[in-house]
Amino acid sequence: MILYDGDTVHMKKRVTLAVAMTGLLLAGCTSGKSAEAQAGPTASASAAPITNGIPALTAAEILKRGSNQVKASKSYHVTGKITNDGSTMEFDFKVAGKDKIGSLTMDGGKMEMLVVGGSQYARMDKSFWTRMLGADLGKKMAAQMKNRWMKTPKGQENKSLAQFFDAVDVDKLLDETAASPGLSKGALSEFNGTPTILLSDADSGTSVYVATTGQPYVLKVGDIGGSNMVFSDFDKEFAEIKEPAAGEVIVVPDTKKKA
Template sequence: MKSVAVVAAIGGLLLAGCTSGTPEPATPPDNGVAVLAATEILDRATQALAAAKSYHLSGAFTGSDGYVTVDLKRSGENLLGEMTMDGKKIEALVVDGQKFVRLDKNFLTMAMGEDLAEQFAPIMTKNWLKPPVDGATFGELTDLFEVKEMIKPKGALSKGEASISSQRPVIALLDSGNTFESVLVATTGEPLPVKVTYPGGGLMVFTDFGADFPEIKLPAANEFLQIPATKK
């Protein structure tokens, strides 16, 4: 009986040691944005997003360009993204200031006409296109992946309710102009946007903050075509 009591006592000490030695997860402190005006909260969220090391944005919604899907990975000023707008797909790659785009046949048909698209699609859809420095041909398409423009309201901005989203306390920002339905901004830690909701159930979600994206890299020499500069 004595040995049983000793074993039980040792077990109790070990259990107590394991319990007391396990730290509680740290809760990020309140960042104070919930008491600010709606426009100030969006400014803080935009600044926090610009300062983030990296993030992943993905989702889909119905907008003025029809059904839109977005998949964007951003690391500093570099990005790799894919977007479809009403069945027309564009891919964008920006590395160290160098811009590349890749377009599907539907997009080329809209941009060039059916005959030229039919002629050049076999080559242009398989390779990245590197626009000239002036960006006059296709270079401006990378602007479609500017996230700050995606969360820029068209109408008056107001505050909605506080809630929990993706396990983080958030405050909702509402757009009367229906660019989006709401932007949910974290009220603890960095005031980063967490989700963007759209009328009709559309949704985009921010994830992978601080992640490494090795796929964001310059294409090999045989993987892109240089577009000639526009003659002046």
């Protein structure tokens, strides 16, 4: 479970992000079509090219293998959206090892996020500042920041920002997804042109698509409410993951508790 320290952010819906992300872990995505066209003789012929052996495993084994394969990849692109209590959050991240770059968009506000060499950077637009701090203080903060990045150096901590980075820790999301109970194997299908097997749970609405050819990546996970998390661009280079210029950065205070 990802914890969210709401006391560090002054906004009416301060828990929405963590709740939404946790909802993704507990629920999953819309189950999608069951690939009925693969029934009968045609289905047997289309199943023949399977090469990675994933369909022969149990649902739990498939999900664990798929999650581990994503985490073991050199890099990947993950996009999606979360819907919860009438609010929608969209996210788009490119991840390379421990480094990442991307953004969260919610209630009309956008927060850009960057992790390079253990340092965390965040940059918010006026709407996001307003959502966090209220109209007056949000407006002042946006004017003061002048679209610069806030930096938390490696080894330091800023709790107000750390909660957002924790909420989009994909390794944690995958670990909890892999621990989801109740999933069973479904039909052989396709997702974005890649042959997959569908894992689903009728009770919770969970569904996960795992590649059945090549590397057994998890390709999609989400829930019956329309939330989803989609993976692509494995092992590609993302040149945009780099430190900002010094003039575009403000270092924020360290709020880590001292021993």
